[in-house]
Amino acid sequence: MECLSFGVMTNGVIATGNLNSTLAKKTSRNLDMNSRNPSDEHDDPLPPRYCIGIDLGTTNCVLAYVDTEASATDTGASPANANAEFTVHTFLVPQWVDLGVAESRSTLPSFHYTLHPSEKLPRSDAHDWLNPTDDALASCVGEYARIAGLLHPGRQIASAKSWLSHEGVDRTADLLPWHGDHDVPRRSPADASSSYLKHLADAWDAEHPDHPMSQQDIVITLPASFDEVARELTIRAAKMAGLPRIQLIEEPQAAFYAWLDRHRNEWQDLVQVGQLILVCDIGGGTTDLTLIRVRPADSNDQSNVVQFHRVAVGKHLILGGDNLDLAVAKAAEAKLGRTLSPRQWQQLLAAARQTKETFLSVPRPERTTIHLPGEGSSLIGGGLSVEMTAEEVDSLLLDGFFPDVEMECEVDSQQSGFQEVGLPYAADPAVTKHLAEFLREHRRTGLDDATADGTAADPSKLKESDQVNLVLFNGGVLTAPAIRERVIGSLTKWFSEPAVLESARLDLAVAQGAAHYAMVRRGHGVRIAANLARTYFMQIEQNPPRAVCVIPADAQAGQSFRIDQVPMDLRVGVPVSFPLWVSSTRLADRPGEVVDIDPNTMTPLPPIQTALKDRKRRDQSTMQIVIESELSEIGTVGLFCVSDAKRWRLEFDIRGTLETDRESHDYAGESAGIVDEETLDECRQLISRVFVEGTLKPSLLIKRLQTTIGTSRDQWPPALLRQLWESLMDVQENRRRSPAHESRWLNLAGFALRPGYGVAVDDWRTSQTWRMIYGKISHPDHQVRAESYVMWRRIAGGMTAGQQSQLATSLGRWLLAGTSNQDMAEANEAWRTIGSLERLPIDQKRSFATAVMESLDRKKASPLYPSLFWTLGRLASRVLAYGPLNLILPATDVSHWLQKLSHSPSLNTSDEATKRLAAFTITQMTRRCDDRFRDVDQPTRDRALSLLDRLGAPDHWIELVKNGGQLDHEEQQAVFGDTLPLGIELRG
Template sequence: MSESAEGAEETNLSRYVVGIDLGTTNCAVSFVDTTQDPWQVESLRVPQWVDLRQWERRDTLPSFHYEWTVEEAAGDAPRLPWQESSPASCVGLFARDAGGRHPGRQASSAKSWLSHDGVDRTADLLPWHGEAGVQRLSPVDVSAAYLKHLREAWDYEHPDALLADQDVVITLPASFDEVARELTVQAAKQAGLPRVYLIEEPQAAFYAWIDSQGEAWQDAVTPGQLILVCDIGGGTTDLTLIRVRAAGGGQVQFHRVAVGKHLILGGDNLDLAIAKYAESKWQADQPETKLTPSQWERLVQASRVVKETMLATERPEEYTINLPAEGARLVGGAIQISLTAAEVDQTLLDGFFPAVELNTRPEAGQSGFQEFGLPYASDPGITRHLAAFLSDHRRSGMGDDTEAADRPDLVLFNGGVMGAPAIGQRIVDSLTRWFADESDWKPTVLDNQRLDLAVSRGAAYYGMVRRGQGIRIAANLGRSYYMQVSDHPPTGLCLIPGSAEAGERFVADTHPLEMQIGTPVQFPLWVSSTRLADDVGEVIPMQSGEATPLPPICTALVQKRRRKETTLRVLVEAELSEIGTVGLHCVDPVSGQRWKLDFDIRSTLETDRTAHQGGGEAAGIVDSETVSQCEEQIASVFASDWKGDSQPPSRLVKALQSILEQPRAAWPPSLLRSFWQTLFDEQAGRRVSPQHESRWLNLLGYCLRPGYGVAVDDWRVAQTWRVIHNKLAFPAASSSIESAILWRRIAGGLTPAQQEQLVLPLNAMLRGKGVRMPTNEALENWRLVGSLERLDIQTKIEWGRLALQMSKNKKHAKLHEAMIWTIGRLGSRQLTYGPLNTTVPRDEVARWVEQLTARKADCSSLPLALVQLSLPTGDRFRDLAEHDRDAVVAWLRGAGASEHYCSLVRDGGRLETDDEAAVFGETLPLGIRLVRS
């Protein structure tokens, strides 16, 4: 059943309604002054730096963040009129242009990073390839910086109507996932905008078209028509279908019926393609020479200008890119690359908008663009994505209307890329070829003036629609949400139907659920953009191709702050908020008590990216009777009243292997996590003796390794941290050693803050200062340091340099193997679980490799460490230079290493299972693999 949250009249309405286009390449602000009659949408010209110490008002604010150099900030420090002091950075036009000179000081594409589910989007990772000393910011921080600038610019122009007090509508891609939407709201709050609404960009673009037409829009549309909104911006491609339906009194209504998949594919990709082509053309004449990473960044910056120039209606026949010389060749070393109009057309038009058939599907695989660390769409062919979208959705929303069109009669283009007439014509030609049959049909292109302002203008118009004025698009959700309630095959309980609109609340009361109190509960969440007719409460098979997984939702149900182990019958309540985010609660229908269900974001960002499809759950289940025998064995060993004549802790593993009739390496993750729970419940038994504690710690870490891969592992790791960190029962060396092993084993589930806490007390001891650490303990702590991949880059560099220095000293000979292993982990080009933003820079690692290849093969761990340090990834900012990799290959061959190692360093690839075990430190549980960045 549904319950509408609409109807509550708003009071104290603000004077202004403001729309903000938070774009990948440009931001814009439009507004309505509601005191005007008739009201109209206007645009704010945004004050910003256009040159050093020169500011002007411009229609848009380029989405670039730049940290001033010392020279730029010297003297009369630059500050805008509303700034009391000079900030260390700026955003806007100057930030965009200065980045061409100093790319390592510029952060860009924050919006694409905000939707990147392969990194921690709240981590300080921009500029992605920043210069040393430049402050790193998270995608949320950079987005907040743009919004803060827009807020301050607005307040400067409207001191009596501050932006924080107005109705503000922010735009985002229709395909943004729930996490990206939440983070957009977070960025707004961080920028001082506590009250915002969200609207999807294609809808905003269509609202802008309605507004621009005045009353004439009614002459352009008729009931039954299907409208395609094709929005290709700087970072994303968004596809939306809107149906025109008849309403009473001869009027029409607009219904948004389909939204495409999230595609990080846009103007940034076109820039990269031009840069790739230009580089290959230049290298054809000098194959032995390669661009440096900084030259490459400048080339990408220049390629944006090439794109804009060569796709314009009036364009030259040729464009020459000039790159300054670097290093010793400052005189006479500049690079010039000339591109013809035909070459640009072939690269961009044929590469991104090829002529394909309607039944064509995008190709799977990995994108060829790795330099920016973003998960670009694997297939750059936008027309292939368009063909798949229309094939899947062109009949959506037709119902029983036999007059409804199944081809897009009208097309509305939006986004910076669509400013190029040649691209728009390619798309029109494709649609005509797909649907014209033998007639002379072709779609009508709706005129949307000022593509750079359309989205912000449409957002402001939508703000008035929310107040009951203007023409409304009946924009139902267009996606159905399901909570998985059973496995094999997975089935889902429909929580939110595709017909939902913002503000509606739903209760799945046809299928009450039984929840365990006092322990974490977790349900995977699924979303479908094709199953739009399912009703709330229906149980539906989650068939491949019809639904895709989202981060799971999880909580720990606790009553009155006490752990109460019982079950409770609950209902699931779901709400699509006014700002477009999904909220879920478990509700006790008797008491009315509610528990918030949160997206388990970390399971998607940092650990097992598909927690409910992980191999860990599928690796095998042991029958309950056998599990009970094992749990009884564990409980007997760790009983708080354990007697000396009972089974000693040292024989526990052998006893468990005997019961299970299989070695512990074959224990499946489901069994391991069950043992973890039993050990955790029996934690009092670790205090019986030092032997009990060391065995308890050893087995607990073994059962939870690698800290991810099974549902709710984040909760298990958090609980482990709570009861063990700095809380060992005995000062014995065995407890210290086993705790270090435990943290190494589950490091993949530890947060950056927890990893920092682990390494701080080791600083002095591992350097041989202060209290001397016994060799066995030092060995395990060195390995612990190497396993902490979420440490910040500078900390990794310091530990890597220390390991290099100490591993040359014969006094530390017993620790050399552990130190070399640690160097390989710290400087690895492909992290086993950590986010890309913690990768040690390649220049630093090149120095490590130079020192290591100067050594004899005196450590068995050295060949694998060198492979980790030099394995190519396809990202020129991570990969070592070719001559460095050649040196590694020569060393490996001289040391008699396997040809497989040489091949990995030369050509790239995956480590074998035994090598992955060596990298991790031991075997992984069945079905769980290292999650490589």
């Protein structure tokens, strides 16, 4: 049996194969990127009265709006008149600013706070909707949430927007606040974002009961560099807040629309054809760079002299005000001369934000003092204080983040960026370096385009247009005059001094521009021609890796493309995965062009996965298809397989955003080797002889397969292993012939699918294995059950969190009971299976780790010591093999267990193999990763180093604990507990 493992085309034909129809139903964990299109036409004959713009910011949210009826009344024009004047207003948002004090303010701080049991919000007569619920733990958003977090940082969610774009965690999981207090309910980044939107909607509805927000035209802003998943999760957050129909606009564009709104009667006198406008947007969480080129207006446009074309957007950089806060906090901690506890660090970080704002404002003091409360018994009178000067902060922030650099300077990708709060901040904090790189790559973008009337552009004028002529600042960081001056100084050094497009309120501009854009969509004002500015590719070949352009960089919203230059043969009923790539530098490729994949200029996207079905065709039939693509009105990407009159949507797999699934873009597994079809047929025959014909003993299968293939099984490449898995699935019903048959089937199936990821559509294979095997073991035999645990352990990396939790619960019923009649071989494998389940909730992991510690204190459990140590190492590891960062056990737990372990009889074993396992476990538990919330404290690290010395640990393990580093291949296999397939590595 064959299976299509990815959409690879050779000579124009996708290599596909047969797959049992019972396997063809793909588990759906996908987000339909287009079925929720909020841009559908309204059923009402007249458009909604209000156009609303929402800046869903990292640090603050703002709501602006246009009352179309009031605007029409003011000018005496019909609301439908495209030339009617309109006014953009800022909505004042009621919110708690202190216990018992509610005020309306122009910004809603993007903080969510769960009240401490000692806090209680009273009822507000003026704002009934603002009144707290009767829940045991009430919560609020806004100003009080920001202020209260200074004292109780473990109860505050901040920077939810940055987490929406964090690929290292499950963005749909409840993980915020990051390392929060134990009694605080967790929320996903989308849920936290929705709480801000819901607050805005409730406030609006209270003042406009006849015009609820959900029925108005709503435009929400997001960073231009947000990936497709972050965009979709923003849409999801809006739906969760009761806003099912929204439009998205990129923040730099919105900022420019705000400038056009403020200068609507004079902007044509302030810009000239041929100029290049840089929008530099540095907010609380991201740095967003955008270039807008000024071109002649279309000859059919009699109202305007010029057109604005957005021609380039920068890379996604989690680099903004949060990084400046971290830098100030780091400097303050250094002046204190001590390493703060995680709780004190959170308090310092919140105080550093205020310190930064104080020193970047005008006027400002020469010095200020940061005060931190004490902890524990020293809470009263045990506080800390540190003084920071304006000169220190200038050097830290201006020289560190906005240094004077040459245009040719390179961004340093080798530095270790801040990891203090779990976010993947940009490795190089120098914004001016990123700006230089962006302008080197894009300042000439669009110069070769024809003019609006179709004639060739004047080369002499084009030569003058490769420099920044105008700059528009946006974002909270750029409210600081000193920072704006640094950016202008860099641009002046590289080109000549640009003119600054003035903006009155940088904190309000994005929302105001979004509201203005909503009116532009109705035909009022000038529209920015915003091309996609990114090129999308679908990988079609493996060796060498090549891809076809499916959406060009100059695509407009609502535009579609048919890629019929590369027709493909595709088999119905077979799961397929199409690796996608995006580039912000390859902007000239056209749809249908086939190009070599260059990881330096192309970035992998979440995979597109589907299983095509056609009721009019028999299962597994082959059809010729072409790819169609489209860019929706809200800026999301749609891809379709098309055959005759049928059309199948290809959908992004949200789970594919995790790093384990992105490995399929590298094709490390597939490129590790292939086996000829004749050899594969012989392997299938051997499997059939064991499980179907019964002419070969199960115990001889592995030996015969090794002879046929010509190598030991550890050298079998992943492509071959997955083919063997498919053959095993074909005969899975026949595993019931005997306990020996079932044991062999389980053992080989797990070996063939390990580690559950690394080859395209492995998540589908794992889901099929789960569906057919979990709870369906046929023989109540210790060996059979042990082999089933081995299988789950081997493929755990491909299992969902729900599957892992279900498996752990069933195993825990008898493992935690500690019955004396447990079969040791079965118990050993069961414990190792528990250790491999890295997607278990924290509480479930903690309960198992606690049980392991108790067993290690019992000499009667000595036969289980090796498995118990291995399990503890996986459960308490500082760096997970494949799991998300939010599921790492707290360092305080590890410190407690290590102290107990230092007195455990299990370390006094004379067995060298067990001692080595114990040493490796301690290494995993205390390995340095330069993340305060994952790293153990220094006393624990010292204790670990002492234990490692006592156990005779290798020098590299001691180095991992002292200074951190990467595991070598042998150590990775020790973590995995098995040999890893060729070409596949663990994350650590």
